[in-house]
Amino acid sequence: MANVLVTGGAGYIGAVLVPELLEDGHKVTVLDNFMYKQNSLAASFVNPNLNVVVGDIRDRALVAREVAKHEIIIPLAAIVGAPACNRDATAAESINLDAALNIILLASSDQKVIMPTTNSAYGTTRIGEVSSETSTLNPISSYAKHKVEVETALMNNPLNVSFRLATVFGMSPRMRLDLLVNDLCYRAIHERSVVLFEADFIRNYVHVRDVSRVLRWAIHSEKSDGEVFNFGLTEANLSKKMLCEAIQRHVPSFVFVEAEFGKDPDQRNYTVSNEKIESTGFSFEYGLDRGLIELVKGLATLRNSQYSNL
Numbered sequence: 001m002a003n004v005l006v007t008g009g010a011g012y013i014g015a016v017l018v019p020e021l022l023e024d025g026h027k028v029t030v031l032d033n034f035m036y037k038q039n040s041l042a043a044s045f046v047n048p049n050l051n052v053v054v055g056d057i058r059d060r061a062l063v064a065r066e067v068a069k070h071e072i073i074i075p076l077a078a079i080v081g082a083p084a085c086n087r088d089a090t091a092a093e094s095i096n097l098d099a100a101l102n103i104i105l106l107a108s109s110d111q112k113v114i115m116p117t118t119n120s121a122y123g124t125t126r127i128g129e130v131s132s133e134t135s136t137l138n139p140i141s142s143y144a145k146h147k148v149e150v151e152t153a154l155m156n157n158p159l160n161v162s163f164r165l166a167t168v169f170g171m172s173p174r175m176r177l178d179l180l181v182n183d184l185c186y187r188a189i190h191e192r193s194v195v196l197f198e199a200d201f202i203r204n205y206v207h208v209r210d211v212s213r214v215l216r217w218a219i220h221s222e223k224s225d226g227e228v229f230n231f232g233l234t235e236a237n238l239s240k241k242m243l244c245e246a247i248q249r250h251v252p253s254f255v256f257v258e259a260e261f262g263k264d265p266d267q268r269n270y271t272v273s274n275e276k277i278e279s280t281g282f283s284f285e286y287g288l289d290r291g292l293i294e295l296v297k298g299l300a301t302l303r304n305s306q307y308s309n310l
């Protein structure tokens with residue numbers, strides 16, 4: 001069992017991952033500034049193997065102390081997604097780039113850094129093109145550009161691993177409704193309709209529990225050492241329209257219309273090959289339909305509007 005440092009461990013992915021790491025028997029330190037006032041780790045505080053440090057990953061002395069104490073480092077802390085980064089570009093650069101690079105530089109060659117990056121780094125590709133790990137990267141948003149720069153530094157250590165995540169979906173104790181599948185499902189349930197822009201743009205999707213599974217797999221699997229993997233469901237390289245059709249099968253009252261206006265800030269439009277991770281023997285357990293059934297059940301219990309009696 002390992003000593004594992006998870007920065008951003010109280011976030012959407014971290015709040016699923018950390019309890020599972022503890023269940024695996026690891027000793028886990030979460031370093032998080034709890035910027036969303038989240039109570040996402042409440043059920044894990046009772047576990048003596050969980051240590052929580054409330055702090056900022058830009059605090060270099062703090063980060064140096066914590067990195068030195070752990071064999072495995074899983075950096076999740078970030079300002080996540082292109083829109084959030086555009087809203088506070090200075091914070092995004094200092095956290096997603098400077099602080100992330102600092103963690104990688106602090107880790108010694110016998111410490112393993114396992115990091116989610118993003119397949120939005122493929123940017124806009126030609127129709128019919130399939131992006132593999134060796135394809136040219138074309139990051140468009142500053143969020144994706146920072147992730148590419150961090151991945152380049154990460155891969156200088158032959159132990160480290162990068163997972164270029166597809167857009168993640170599924171329920172988490174720190175829920176994110178800004179992620180496309182979650183967002184569309186929420187609207188389907190609570191608003192019944194959506195106006196879709198760039199409806200034919202294709203993206204790839206993956207369930208948060210499979211993300212947690214692969215991060216845990218990488219702790220032990222030598223097959224992951226020094227590798228970059230695309231990580232998404234092969235069955236879920238879908239246009240937004242196809243995704244809405246899939247949601248409609250679970251929420252028959254849902255309607256959507258396509259619009260000519262509106263743009264995605266990172267202009268992602270790509271089909272991704274996930275053959276490399278599949279060839280290691282890793283198998284995905286949470287398909288799109290399983291996730292949609294979960295979301296329909298879970299999101300019906302959430303209301304996002306603080307200032308409404310509806």
Ligand SMILES: NC(=O)c1ccc[n+]([C@@H]2O[C@H](COP(=O)([O-])OP(=O)(O)OC[C@H]3O[C@@H](n4cnc5c(N)ncnc54)[C@H](O)[C@@H]3O)[C@@H](O)[C@H]2O)c1
Pocket residue numbers: 007008009010011012013014031032033034035036055056057058075076077078079080081095116117118119164165166167168169174176179
């Ligand atoms: N969710 C996705 O679809 C997706 C896709 C690709 C990559 N990723 C990457 O996975 C990681 C986790 O994403 P997530 O979806 O869990 O996001 P999230 O926003 O839910 O989690 C980020 C966590 O980091 C913490 N944090 C933010 N700034 C911090 C700082 N300066 N110091 C300490 N803690 C800080 C937040 O409190 C939060 O708990 C990120 O690096 C993200 O870029 C996520």
